[in-house]
Amino acid sequence: MTVTRFAPSPTGRLHVGNIRTALHNWLLARRGGGRFLLRIDDTDAARSREDHVEAIRADLAWLGLHPDGEERQSARFEVYEREFARLVAAGRVYRCYETAQELDLKRKVQLGRGLPPIYDRAALSLSEAEHDARAAAGERPHWRFLLDHESPIAWTDGIRGPQQFDPRQLSDPVVRRADGSWLYMLPSAIDDVAMGITDVLRGEDHVSNTASQLQMFTALGAEPPAFAHEALLTGSEGKLSKRLGSLGVEELRAAGVEPEALVALLARLGTADPVDPALDSAALAASFDLSRFGRAPARFDEAELHRLNAAVIHRLPHARVAAQLPPGMDEAGWNAIRPNLSRVAEAADWWQVVNGSVTAPDFTDEDRAYLAEAAEVLERVGADWAALTGALKDRTGRKGKALFLPLRQALTGHDHGPEMAALLPLIGRDAALDRLHAAGQ
Ligand code: GLU
Numbered sequence: 001m002t003v004t005r006f007a008p009s010p011t012g013r014l015h016v017g018n019i020r021t022a023l024h025n026w027l028l029a030r031r032g033g034g035r036f037l038l039r040i041d042d043t044d045a046a047r048s049r050e051d052h053v054e055a056i057r058a059d060l061a062w063l064g065l066h067p068d069g070e071e072r073q074s075a076r077f078e079v080y081e082r083e084f085a086r087l088v089a090a091g092r093v094y095r096c097y098e099t100a101q102e103l104d105l106k107r108k109v110q111l112g113r114g115l116p117p118i119y120d121r122a123a124l125s126l127s128e129a130e131h132d133a134r135a136a137a138g139e140r141p142h143w144r145f146l147l148d149h150e151s152p153i154a155w156t157d158g159i160r161g162p163q164q165f166d167p168r169q170l171s172d173p174v175v176r177r178a179d180g181s182w183l184y185m186l187p188s189a190i191d192d193v194a195m196g197i198t199d200v201l202r203g204e205d206h207v208s209n210t211a212s213q214l215q216m217f218t219a220l221g222a223e224p225p226a227f228a229h230e231a232l233l234t235g236s237e238g239k240l241s242k243r244l245g246s247l248g249v250e251e252l253r254a255a256g257v258e259p260e261a262l263v264a265l266l267a268r269l270g271t272a273d274p275v276d277p278a279l280d281s282a283a284l285a286a287s288f289d290l291s292r293f294g295r296a297p298a299r300f301d302e303a304e305l306h307r308l309n310a311a312v313i314h315r316l317p318h319a320r321v322a323a324q325l326p327p328g329m330d331e332a333g334w335n336a337i338r339p340n341l342s343r344v345a346e347a348a349d350w351w352q353v354v355n356g357s358v359t360a361p362d363f364t365d366e367d368r369a370y371l372a373e374a375a376e377v378l379e380r381v382g383a384d385w386a387a388l389t390g391a392l393k394d395r396t397g398r399k400g401k402a403l404f405l406p407l408r409q410a411l412t413g414h415d416h417g418p419e420m421a422a423l424l425p426l427i428g429r430d431a432a433l434d435r436l437h438a439a440g441q
Contacts, residue, residue, distance in 0.1 A: 002034030003198045009041045010052035013248045014059050016300055017233045020266040025201050026065040027267060030285035037195060038067035042074045043182040059249040063259045064281055071195060073187050080182060083190045083220060092219045093175060095141030096123035097134055119171035144172040145216060153211045158228025158290040165211035173212045189213045193222040204229040228290050231270055236301040244300060256343030261309035270298035277311035310342040326351045336422030350418060354426045358413035360439045367406045370396060372440030374407060375433055383429045385421040410439035
């Protein structure tokens with residue numbers, strides 16, 4: 001069974017990039033009838049915030065991405081401690097004391113000599129007496145994971161294909177700080193094992209982490225999950241934009257974007273497959289396929305999202321939007337008005353046109369006479385657009401715009417809008433008569 005996880009750090013709100021990661025993990029799990037876990041990576045107590053945890057849950061719920069379970073790293077420190085002790089005993093983590101400045105200097109020297117800036121493992125040769133002396137002087141070590149230089153690293157990435165890393169070209173990663181706090185890499189690997197994660201799907205900024213983590217899985221005595229790394233998102237201008245880094249559910253929602261539209265777009269973003277407003281999340285899951293994703297940066301185009309959003313809204317059933325509609329707007333009202341909306345909130349304006357008062361433009365004498373005649377006809381045929389315009393056409397010889405536009409203007413106060421055939425019955429005979437009389441005077 002496929003088990004995936006979405007593992008945000010609650011140091012901020014979700015943005016489009018991590019929403020896409022969450023969605024893809026959800027789709028991957030759903031496709032295989034598997035499980036999708038939300039893992040809150042909150043080992044960094046100083047930067048993690050509870051309101052962000054709640055916002056992440058709320059954002060996922062709004063998107064319809066309901067996790068099958070939730071885990072929190074801050075509740076698992078004992079587990080990390082235990083696994084860490086095993087790695088210490090096995091000599092796979094070691095104590096280091098270099099300051100950030102010292103490390104920086106080492107890197108500069110290496111770069112100056114044309115060498116890759118890799119940690120030189122100087123601390124590995126410290127004797128126990130030297131460690132004791134440092135401890136006596138009040139120094140506390142940070143810890144690095146000892147990469148196995150003899151084991152080449154290779155995996156077949158679900159998106160990037162065969163990947164190879166020479167561990168000699170990587171720095172032994174710091175896994176624990178001097179204050180005892182954890183960096184993300186080791187707890188993540190421990191959790192992926194403990195939670196039975198079968199597939200890790202994340203951004204390509206994690207590719208080199210994966211190389212190190214693969215050796216961590218082995219050191220923990222576990223089989224690694226399958227890994228896939230997605231190309232990063234860029235804005236429509238083709239660059240990693242600042243805007244994308246801050247654009248989240250709150251803002252998109254305020255702009256009238258419906259979750260179905262965001263899901264439909266993000267599910268396909270990074271593939272050459274067409275975005276289809278008709279596909280719901282079950283259909284998107286059924287057709288979700290990592291091999292469709294390319295390595296080129298995926299472009300997120302807000303204008304495309306808004307076009308898609310309109311197409312999605314034109315298909316949304318009344319029951320789905322009822323809570324967002326003005327009081328009294330029933331299914332017939334919604335069905336009449338939705339083809340004209342680019343945001344659900346605009347339904348209120350059209351409902352006002354149906355139920356409230358309208359302000360028609362000033363008509364010419366000729367049009368006023370025509371509208372007075374329309375009132376007479378409507379009194380006879382009722383609120384039936386085809387009957388009304390058919391009779392008026394015969395009586396007045398008007399056609400096209402001259403036939404339709406003054407009626408639309410008098411009945412709605414607008415030059416454009418939803419189909420009159422659907423709108424007129426909603427306005428109703430009495431209100432329509434009043435409006436035509438008022439305009440025909
Ligand atoms: N908390 C990590 C991040 O947000 C998780 C990465 C991962 O999916 O392994 O970058």
